[in-house]
Amino acid sequence: MTKLKLSAIPDDRPVKITVELPAAVHRDLVAYAEILARSNGEKAPPDPAKLVAPMLQRFMATDKGFRKEKGQLHQAAS
Incomplete structure (x- = not known):
């Protein structure tokens, strides 16, 4: 089997989700x-x-606690 530099290509298709926001949050998004x-x-x-x-x-990228735990989660999965 040939060893390639690329492994499987990640699935980067957008995922559609539906959420309900409080009216105040929606007003802030509009503003x-x-x-x-x-x-x-x-x-x-x-x-x-x-x-x-x-x-x-942006929120998740700047949340130090999340980044730390995410790194540990990935290490545990490896």
Whole structure:
């Protein structure tokens, strides 16, 4: 069997989930989208739903406790 430099390609297809947000959180997402558009010189704000994934990604990337535990979880699985 040939040994290649690449192993299996990870499944990077988006996964659609449905969540219910408190009305106040939705209002804040709408306001955030408006402020973001204004600060970037855009005429229309982005769909607030499009902000959720980058916000969660940023949150998890900057959560030191999560990163530490995630690293230990991956080590245990290996």
